[in-house]
Amino acid sequence: MASTPRQRRKDARPQELLDAALELFVEKGFAATRSEEVAARAGVAKGTLYRYYPSKNELFKAMVRENLSMHIAESAAQAAQYEGPIAELLGRMMQAWWAKVGHGKAGVVCKIVMVEARRFPELAQFYVDEVITPSQTLIGGLIERGIRSGEFRAVSIEATVHLLIAPMLHMLLHEHSFGEHDICPETMTAEELLDAQMSLLLHGLLAPG
Template structure:
């Protein structure tokens, strides 16, 4: 068995080091104001090394989106597809899991950067729509559809309901990564408690009521 040298280990770790450096700079300066040479310098490599892994700043950001968001969407969709039973508790579980994976931490930071910068970078915005927004909407829409078909949910307008489920998450995410600990959008209430309250209100609106006797 061939031993892995420190040089090889560093080479294998370099894509992640570049992504980490880029994310830190995007948070500090914004995507538009960050230059490729600054990313390379933060990662401790030459600009040519950066381009060897990521031919442009746009490609670097796309890799960041795939690593921090796309993978979680695919995992959640696969998990939901295997679920047997009531949809309401699954939907609530998925929303909480999504917050834990994406709402806090670096994935939420990537979302916030895209929301702030999207208007100035239409090609990246289209990529984000195809890679994150549409798959997320399709995933949530599939859960609601399954609930309707099973008679568990009322026949609600699907597209509007999907937006109602996603919108509070985006609001919390933007607040978390804009103000952080400096201000709270919900007082002393945790984000998890707020999401549980949102789901309780929405689920009571979704659930099919038994016919009156």
């Protein structure tokens, strides 16, 4: 049977609540946003919000899972099946990360976590478990594969992971702070900067010859 407009509306509510929450978190910050404001922005009663998300913390966790955890899991699944040069895969993954995460809603979620983490240690730990650790494990595993295959020389995996991630975090913060107001605009695109980063880094990773 075809779904009714009422059923379709009900099915869309979780996403509408997440969108409303993200808008308010950006405008006011996580700490200053009240659950009833999220419900009002989404056009529902507060009780409806609690039916889907029992607390503001759970609402935020759902945002992280939808905007970040999902992309990490997809990348991990693709990496597990990949059989070509690791350098090529790393470059493609970084570009894909920026396209899906860096300058979209997911990037805003990252910025909110960085700003609010000190005040909300529970959410900070959740973000570490859900985003940071899986991301580092994924990238570290690829570097280790490259070393084992002889494509990369032996390097500090942990340090190299940070070298790969740090420039993307810098671009993300710029995009969702100065970039939103066209202050201090970048003279290169994010894609060009990532290409330059990979070129510089890989010349230090590739084995001689």
